[in-house]
Amino acid sequence: xxxxxxxxGMAMLLLSEGVFFFMLLLAFVxxxxxxxxxxxxxxxxxxxxxxxxxxxxxxxxxxxxxxxVTIVLGLVFALGxxxxxxxxxxxxxxxxxxxxxxxxxxxxxxxxxxxxLGLALLAALPRNQxxxxxxxxxxxxxxxxxxxxxxxxFL
Amino acid sequence: xxxxxxxxxxxxxxxxxxxFLLGGAEAMVMRAQLSLPNLKLLTxxxxxxxxxxxxxxxxxxxxxxxxxxxxxxxxxLMIGADDTAFPRLCAIAFWLQVGGGLLLYFSFAIGxxxxxxxxxxxPLTENAYSPGPGIDFWAxxxxxxxxxxxxxxxxxxxxxxxSRTSGMTIRRLPxxxxxxxxxxxxxxxxxxxxxxxxxxxxxxxxxxxxxFDAAQGGSPLLWQHYFWIFGHPEVYIMILPGxxxxxxxxxxxxxxxxxxxxxxxxxxxxxxxxxxGVWVHHMFAVALGRTLLSVFAAASMLIAVxxxxxxxxxxxxxxGGSIRFxxxxxxxxxxxxxxxxxxxxxxxxxxxxxxxxxxxxxxxVAHIHYVLFGGTIFSIFAGIYYWYPKITGRLLDESIxxxxxxxxxxxFNMTFFVQHFLGLLxxxxxxYTYPDVPWWGALNLISTVGAGILTFGILMFCAxxxxxxxxxxxxxxxxxxxxxxxxxxxxxSVPVRSARPLWDLKHPExxxxxxxx
Amino acid sequence: xxxxxxxxxxxxxxxxxxxFANILxxxxxxxxxxxxxxxYAALRYRARPGDAxxxxxxxxxAVEIAWTVIPIVIVTGxxxxxxxxxxxxxxxxxxxxxxxxxxxGHQWWWDARYPNGAIAVSEIHIPAGRRLLxxxxxxxxIHDFWVPQLARKMDAIPGRxxxxxxxxxxxxxxxxxxxxxxxxxxxxxxFLVIAQAEPEYSVWLRRQAAPAAxxxxxxxxxxxxxxxxxxxxxxxxxxxxxxxxxxxxxxxNTRANLALWIEKPxxxxxxxRMPDQQLTGAEVRDLTGYLESLE
Numbered sequence: 001x002x003x004x005x006x007x008x009g010m011a012m013l014l015l016s017e018g019v020f021f022f023m024l025l026l027a028f029v030x031x032x033x034x035x036x037x038x039x040x041x042x043x044x045x046x047x048x049x050x051x052x053x054x055x056x057x058x059x060x061x062x063x064x065x066x067x068x069v070t071i072v073l074g075l076v077f078a079l080g081x082x083x084x085x086x087x088x089x090x091x092x093x094x095x096x097x098x099x100x101x102x103x104x105x106x107x108x109x110x111x112x113x114x115x116x117l118g119l120a121l122l123a124a125l126p127r128n129q130x131x132x133x134x135x136x137x138x139x140x141x142x143x144x145x146x147x148x149x150x151x152x153x154f155l
Numbered sequence: 156x157x158x159x160x161x162x163x164x165x166x167x168x169x170x171x172x173x174x175f176l177l178g179g180a181e182a183m184v185m186r187a188q189l190s191l192p193n194l195k196l197l198t199x200x201x202x203x204x205x206x207x208x209x210x211x212x213x214x215x216x217x218x219x220x221x222x223x224x225x226x227x228x229x230x231x232l233m234i235g236a237d238d239t240a241f242p243r244l245c246a247i248a249f250w251l252q253v254g255g256g257l258l259l260y261f262s263f264a265i266g267x268x269x270x271x272x273x274x275x276x277x278p279l280t281e282n283a284y285s286p287g288p289g290i291d292f293w294a295x296x297x298x299x300x301x302x303x304x305x306x307x308x309x310x311x312x313x314x315x316x317x318s319r320t321s322g323m324t325i326r327r328l329p330x331x332x333x334x335x336x337x338x339x340x341x342x343x344x345x346x347x348x349x350x351x352x353x354x355x356x357x358x359x360x361x362x363x364x365x366x367f368d369a370a371q372g373g374s375p376l377l378w379q380h381y382f383w384i385f386g387h388p389e390v391y392i393m394i395l396p397g398x399x400x401x402x403x404x405x406x407x408x409x410x411x412x413x414x415x416x417x418x419x420x421x422x423x424x425x426x427x428x429x430x431x432g433v434w435v436h437h438m439f440a441v442a443l444g445r446t447l448l449s450v451f452a453a454a455s456m457l458i459a460v461x462x463x464x465x466x467x468x469x470x471x472x473x474x475g476g477s478i479r480f481x482x483x484x485x486x487x488x489x490x491x492x493x494x495x496x497x498x499x500x501x502x503x504x505x506x507x508x509x510x511x512x513x514x515x516x517x518x519x520v521a522h523i524h525y526v527l528f529g530g531t532i533f534s535i536f537a538g539i540y541y542w543y544p545k546i547t548g549r550l551l552d553e554s555i556x557x558x559x560x561x562x563x564x565x566x567f568n569m570t571f572f573v574q575h576f577l578g579l580l581x582x583x584x585x586x587y588t589y590p591d592v593p594w595w596g597a598l599n600l601i602s603t604v605g606a607g608i609l610t611f612g613i614l615m616f617c618a619x620x621x622x623x624x625x626x627x628x629x630x631x632x633x634x635x636x637x638x639x640x641x642x643x644x645x646x647x648s649v650p651v652r653s654a655r656p657l658w659d660l661k662h663p664e665x666x667x668x669x670x671x672x
Numbered sequence: 673x674x675x676x677x678x679x680x681x682x683x684x685x686x687x688x689x690x691x692f693a694n695i696l697x698x699x700x701x702x703x704x705x706x707x708x709x710x711x712y713a714a715l716r717y718r719a720r721p722g723d724a725x726x727x728x729x730x731x732x733x734a735v736e737i738a739w740t741v742i743p744i745v746i747v748t749g750x751x752x753x754x755x756x757x758x759x760x761x762x763x764x765x766x767x768x769x770x771x772x773x774x775x776x777g778h779q780w781w782w783d784a785r786y787p788n789g790a791i792a793v794s795e796i797h798i799p800a801g802r803r804l805l806x807x808x809x810x811x812x813x814i815h816d817f818w819v820p821q822l823a824r825k826m827d828a829i830p831g832r833x834x835x836x837x838x839x840x841x842x843x844x845x846x847x848x849x850x851x852x853x854x855x856x857x858x859x860x861x862x863f864l865v866i867a868q869a870e871p872e873y874s875v876w877l878r879r880q881a882a883p884a885a886x887x888x889x890x891x892x893x894x895x896x897x898x899x900x901x902x903x904x905x906x907x908x909x910x911x912x913x914x915x916x917x918x919x920x921x922x923x924x925n926t927r928a929n930l931a932l933w934i935e936k937p938x939x940x941x942x943x944x945r946m947p948d949q950q951l952t953g954a955e956v957r958d959l960t961g962y963l964e965s966l967e
Contacts, residue, residue, distance in 0.1 A: 477725070503699065
């Protein structure tokens with residue numbers, strides 16, 4: 001398979017980033033038992049599922065080439081996550097709260113940063129395929145995080 | 156912005172040399188403090204900062220950058236490319252790494268260098284036990300350097316994948332390039348683990364997270380696992396490019412192709428995979444249960460096989476050859492012996508109960524220096540003597556080279572061989588002083604004297620580099636009568652039909668491609 | 673620590689020493705083979721002036737298979753003896769019975785607690801000839817308990833327990849060190865394991881469990897008890913006069929050293945957790961006298 005350089009380079013970067021997120025996910029899982037009570041009490045599966053659906057939708061719209069819609073959907077997710085954060089912080093669940101706060105905010109916070117970067121790349125480089133790859137990665141990582149942090153907590 | 160690979164390569168070499176001298180000075184300071192029992196040349200705090208800076212500098216600011224620099228300089232030449240795939244990224248990676256180094260040394264300048272060792276075990280590195288910014292400087296510096304390393308690895312992989320000249324199939328790559336390719340992939344999988352670990356530590360220290368803080372329900376053991384999941388592949392990352400250099404140098408000065416090109420490449424791939432399955436051998440002294448320890452002991456012993464057979468391949472290359480002992484070849488041959496010693500002491504550690512006595516003592520300090528100095532640094536010396544004429548157009552002086560070689564060999568072995576005994580006699584590592592126990596003083600003094608001799612040798616090396624730049628014999632494009640593309644004169648087009656294109660050109664009567672491999 | 677791991681004084685360290693000796697011999701043989709081959713190649717195949725390029729050899733599958741298979745056989749052998757040695761040396765991961773001794777690492781001293789309530793600081797007495805199950809803990813950072821003549825080392829990790837067998841064949845004093853970098857005074861976190869014949873040991877154990885010979889004097893209550901009455905923060909001083917050494921085996925337990933420690937601990941062991949308390953000369957004298965009476 002002969003890939004243009006930028007895409008191959010991005011693929012290598014995403015491999016590396018994948019390992020990075022895997023280690024953060026693993027830390028969440030490592031502390032899951034101690035975190036479960038706080039997780040079940042504070043996370044909202046339904047709300048987050050809606051935002052997650054938007055994000056998944058943004059991968060579809062990107063695949064179809066509708067960049068502006070993708071960015072809008074991404075922003076919806078970002079704002080949704082942001083409001084979740086505000087709600088959690090207001091109810092006393094911070095990084096320092098305990099093991100749930102520590103692992104949840106680190107994992108989702110770092111993801112959020114990548115998501116914002118991804119949105120910026122999509123906006124700044126409208127036809128760039130490597131930027132599109134990055135966005136797919138951001139969505140894929142969220143699906144893994146959603147599964148481990150939300151679905152596994154409640155189901 | 157300067158982005159050409161030859162310039163960036165030289166930048167890497169120069170910055171690594173500077174940090175090598177700084178790291179070496181740190182080592183000399185440590186050896187001075189340890190030359191006699193109960194000395195008070197340094198306060199404990201200063202010593203602890205110095206040994207931390209020594210390890211961190213040598214690993215992240217010397218070995219990794221110099222190997223990267225040699226790769227950046229030589230790989231495009233060896234594969235017939237004009238430049239790396241991402242020249243601007245190449246430059247950015249270099250400056251990021253320098254930035255990380257400056258940040259780290261800034262902490263030293265303000266008296267707040269990190270002081271918990273280069274692997275910074277939690278919870279010692281939590282705020283409760285390491286207040287002050289030292290550990291934060293350490294973590295941020297390594298994040299910068301880590302990003303630089305990943306960036307340059309991506310660059311090298313894409314360069315090798317997409318910029319090979321026609322005829323240069325994967326099976327015709329010089330082993331130097333093979334080793335860098337595998338190395339770069341290993342970096343992609345190992346460095347992010349370090350990044351995650353550092354992010355978690357900074358979370359603990361700056362945002363009151365609880366990852367590693369036992370008092371708050373966190374797990375110090377998690378730090379050990381995470382760090383060594385990075386740390387073990389890291390040590391192979393630090394030797395593989397050295398293997399690559401030796402695999403170029405020994406054949407040329409023996410006038411024989413490398414014995415077993417395919418298995419050299421295949422065994423390196425094996426090392427790449429296996430190296431992710433041995434990390435717990437850094438934790439054998441933790442109560443983890445015999446079953447788990449046995450699994451990792453088996454893996455650690457297994458990985459010795461693809462590593463060890465390379466020694467046989469290199470030696471077999473020499474047999475039946477016509478060997479010229481240039482300074483480069485001297486270092487390459489010394490590498491064989493020193494790395495064997497280092498590898499054998501490593502095998503001893505794989506035998507878990509031996510590790511239960513010897514880990515965290517001077518025995519392991521001896522081991523790491525035999526593989527990292529006797530291994531990596533010696534291979535770098537060999538490489539510099541070999542490729543200096545390519546980089547500068549002049550040869551390094553051979554008489555100074557021989558002085559450099561013998562001073563280093565005598566000094567190095569004197570410094571570190573006795574440390575095996577110190578470990579057996581019970582001296583732990585990372586101690587700023589020690590009591591007057593029988594033999595500890597004498598052996599430490601010998602080690603310090605050896606370090607002094609080693610320092611002289613290294614100064615000879617620096618002198619050689621500087622003097623030869625001006626007064627060295629003019630080299631020509633192919634001073635060693637070598638076989639890989641970096642020695643081509645750039646004017647003749649060299650068809651690539653084997654792993655030794657210049658040999659084929661020079662020996663049309665017996666080209667490699669006519670030989671059934 | 674005369675000769676450390678090279679002078680095993682317990683069944684466990686003897687097993688380890690034997691394993692090491694075998695590996696050492698094997699390593700020496702392998703090294704001599706490699707060095708011999710390299711030397712042979714260097715001498716026999718040295719280039720002579722005017723030499724043509726030698727006949728090129730690319731490899732030999734048979735040879736490569738041989739020198740891959742043989743090392744695999746060798747490491748398999750080493751693995752088997754390793755696993756056997758592990759079983760002989762190691763205590764259970766989660767013992768079914770209570771430990772004979774609980775050793776705890778602190779920044780920067782060790783103490784040992786006995787089932788009868790006795791606490792020993794830095795000088796850990798054990799009965800000679802008996803195999804003891806020792807729990808290894810830490811209250812702060814990771815330390816490592818290592819007495820090379822008697823036992824394997826064990827990391828002391830806060831929040832976890834490690835277990836080792838500790839056994840001394842003969843009565844004697846055996847030196848130990850902390851073997852995991854633990855901060856400023858890691859270098860001065862030594863300890864002694866003092867193995868005694870049963871009668872002497874029983875006497876010591878009984879006396880060590882007894883309360884302090886004297887009630888605390890007022891200045892001790894004011895200036896020392898906050899840390900030293902809570903043996904998480906400062907070493908237990910109940911029987912300090914019975915010790916040979918101070919400061920985790922840093923200096924001899926003499927009146928002068930004791931007074932210096934009380935007055936200016938930072939000058940003796942810089943960075944340790946006991947602050948210089950600006951005591952008056954009279955206070956130092958009283959405290960020294962008091963502590964000296966705590967046999």
